[in-house]
Amino acid sequence: MALAGHPIHAMLVSFPIALVMATAGSDFFFWWTADPFWIRAALWSSGFAFWLGIAAGIAGTVEILLAPGIRRRPASWTHFVAAMMLLAIAGANWGFRLAEPLASPLPWGAALSGLCVVFVAIAGWHGGKLVFEHQIGLILEGRD
Numbered sequence: 001m002a003l004a005g006h007p008i009h010a011m012l013v014s015f016p017i018a019l020v021m022a023t024a025g026s027d028f029f030f031w032w033t034a035d036p037f038w039i040r041a042a043l044w045s046s047g048f049a050f051w052l053g054i055a056a057g058i059a060g061t062v063e064i065l066l067a068p069g070i071r072r073r074p075a076s077w078t079h080f081v082a083a084m085m086l087l088a089i090a091g092a093n094w095g096f097r098l099a100e101p102l103a104s105p106l107p108w109g110a111a112l113s114g115l116c117v118v119f120v121a122i123a124g125w126h127g128g129k130l131v132f133e134h135q136i137g138l139i140l141e142g143r144d
């Protein structure tokens with residue numbers, strides 16, 4: 001799935017990756033400073049991490065359904081399962097904060113943020129393997 005030759009999934013994934021890290025960073029700074037600003041920052045970043053992750057997941061799912069040969073590779077399923085785990089935990093992290101927006105995220109919100117970082121690392125690593133090892137999503141024609 002591409003826009004003028006640029007893969008949409010690859011364009012979208014940067015946002016949830018950065019926002020997952022921003023949420024964990026905000027929880028860390030709240031623990032450090034006790035400034036409630038970081039509670040609100042994490043509420044917004046966790047929500048956008050979840051919804052932009054869903055958008056990236058939709059683009060990725062279209063690819064896994066339509067790209068020829070992709071479903072035969074175990075690496076595709078490793079990435080898919082890790083990404084679904086990430087989206088589930090990211091959704092829980094946002095929902096947890098939404099229930100009581102001004103409550104301290106310590107310790108459970110911060111624990112969910114930590115788990116999100118672990119799963120974004122696993123999903124991102126395996127997504128990168130799909131592109132750089134298995135050459136999925138690349139246009140290889142016309143190279144020197």
Ligand code: HEM
Binds near residue numbers: 013
């Ligand atoms: C939930 C369903 C998902 C599916 C089915 C899926 C599928 C894919 C596929 C087919 C690729 C290789 C082709 C391409 O780059 O477009 C890929 C790459 C990648 N995916 Fe996913 N993905 C999903 C979700 C996610 C999520 C939530 C993240 C991270 C937040 C993510 C991170 C990545 C990364 C970093 C790459 C490498 C992109 C690059 O360097 O070009 N994916 N994914």
